[in-house]
Structure formats: structure tokens, C-alpha cells
Amino acid sequence: MKQCVLIGKTNVGKTVFAINFADFLGVSKLAIEFTTPNGEIYERNLSLSDALQELTSDTPHHTLGLQKFQISLPGLKGRKRFTIVDTSGLTEGIHREAFVRKAMAQTLAQVRTAAVILHLIDAGSVGKVGVLEAVGEVDWQVAQFGGMRRGYAILANKMDLMGAKQGLLKIRQDFPGHLIIPISALNKTGFTEVKQYVWRHI
């Protein structure tokens, strides 16, 4: 099964995107496979609203480990199946907690084998505080790595926020040569473009 990995700093909206994108594609119940940073695996069935409530938050590192679920993508000519992999956020430097460090190593391992890498950046906060503040060293590294392979795109998220348009322009300036899709994970805008992009790579 081909994988679409969501990557980016904590709190950029990866988990909200994963759940709402599933909703957009017509999935009503999620069978989520959780992998803890220690490698234990368990599965849970959640409705979309329960998933949103339980799995997203504005405190960092709410998602530790990986959350995977399968999606059957309806397209112009038939369907294609793929797995969405929601990862724990990347942070700068080396985190003091071993558990978080493990989670990050796990995230990077997923990236290597993914067919699609969607790199989320919070355009709202870029608009507010500027690229240098809002975007970290990790983001540059991810973009540099992503630019060398197929299936890498940047999702400029939170376009519903004030100043996000400004943020999008700055992201375009600072990440030239990449496909940048403006979205609002919360309001499900820009999802048609993301769907088309994912379709082309799986």
C-alpha cells in the first residue's frame, strides 16, 4: 500500500488535515492504527468527530508515534487505495525526552519510503511573525530533502487566519521551486488540489 506521509512542526495542523481530508474523500469511520515510539501497535475505530476531538489539540506533541489509516481515493477513472500517515511533529535540535526523540526518528523513517510527502507549514503564523520565526531549521531540511524526490509538496495551512495570505507570499519566496498548495485544514479549502496531487502520485 502506498503511503502519504504528513510531516511538519507540531501544531501546524497535520492531524486536523488527516481527519478532515478523510472526510472530504468520503470516509465516515476511521480504523486508525497507532504505533507508539516504542514500536507497539494497536488499532482503534473512531468516528471523524471523535477523532478530531481526541487526536488534535493545541498543545505540542499531542501526537506521539504514528497514526495510520487507509483511504480509498475516488478518481476520474476508478479508485486507488493509499494510507495516510500522520506523524508526530518535528522540533528543533534534540529533544530532552527520549520518547519524543524516538517519535521523531520514527517520522523520518516513514519519509524515506513514502510515495507522497505533504509538508505542512502554518501560513497564519508565518504571516504574523515572519518565516524565520515561524519556520524552523527542520522545515528547510525537509524541503531540501523533499525537493530531490517525487511526490513532495508544501501545504500552506491555516489560510483562514488573518495574515495567512501574507504568510503564503513569504513561504513562496522562501521555498522557491516547490509546489505550494494553500489550504485550510479546518475549513477544508484547497482539498481538491491536494486530492489531485495525491492521485497523481499513488
Place this chain on the structure above:
Amino acid sequence: MSGAIFEGTLLNLRPFLACVFAGFAIKIMDDYLDGPLDALVGKISWSTRLEKGALPYALMVFCLGVAADDGWAVTLFWASYALGMRGDLQRSLLSRLTGWQEIVLTGLCISAVYGSRALGTSWLAVFIVQAWDDLLDKDIDKLTGAHNWAIQWGSTETAISLVIAVSLLSLLHPVKLLLVLISYILITRLMRLLISTGGRADVDTDIVVS
């Protein structure tokens, strides 16, 4: 007598009109399919604005093509369908057939009516246009992940295939080569004109890279 002359020129015009109308129908369909992402990278098309209207529009324009010359219009459309399938040759489609099977089955039906020579030369003509397009759009297609021979095979390989196809078609059916190329240029020019004069009020210009 003047009637006969008029009829004569019109008769010669018919394949050309078939090329233009079928080409328009194909372009509308293609642009519609590639719409959202292409608009994002500034490869804007007039037909993206048609949205759902693209389907009836394309069909109507195609009918005009068939009215002008059915053999030309139908085989050209089949060729673009077959070549447009390039990402999906092995995959099972809505019809439960794979891309290959769809192409072969429809091709057999159409060649039973119009002959395999008409089918083959139309395939070559559309191949030429597609290869040319792919060479021009290589960078943009790389960004959006669109299927593109110049990316898949390399630019040199695509250019060589293009030259071979042009030579073959100029031997087999030089008139078709000429008419298809003229209508291709005409259509792309016309589309560009429609974009610049038609306005795109419904598209958020902040979102489009300039």
C-alpha cells in the same frame, strides 16, 4: 458552376474544421481534468472556468467536428483518449477493463468503420502534439506530478520520438500532419486570447503564481 467551386473548397475545408473542433473538444477535456493544480502553478486555462460546463461544451464542439468530417474527428478523439490513458494502462478502470483493454477494444470498433490507416495516422498526429506539449511543459509538470514523457523518458528521447513520428506521418499522410499542426497552433493561440480577454474574476489572484 460557382456552386460547384464553393462546394469543392468547402469539401477541402472539412477535414481542417474537423481537426479544429475535435482539437478544441480534446483541449477542453484535458484542461478540465488537469484544472485545479495547473491553475495553482500559473498554467491557467480557459476551460478551468467552465467547471462542470466543460462536459456539455466539449461534447457539443466535438459534434461540430463530427459534422465536418466524422472520420477525422472520431479517430483523432480516439487517439487522444488512448494517449491520455498513459498513466493508467495497467490499472483496472471504472469499466473493469484495464487501460490497454479499453484502448484496444475501442480502437477495433473504430478501425472497423474508418480503417486502421486513419486510426494509425491520427494516433501519430496526436502523439506529435502531446510530445511537443510535454517538452514545453516539462518543468511545470514536474512540480505538479503530471504525466509527462520528457520527465519519464528524458527530453532527448522525447525529442527523438517526436522527430520519428513527424517523419513517419509526413510519409503516410502529410496533409493530416499539416492540418493538425495548424489547428494545434490555432487552438492554443485562441485559448490564450480567451484567457486574456475573458477575465478570471472567480479565481483568487493571490493564489496564482505570477
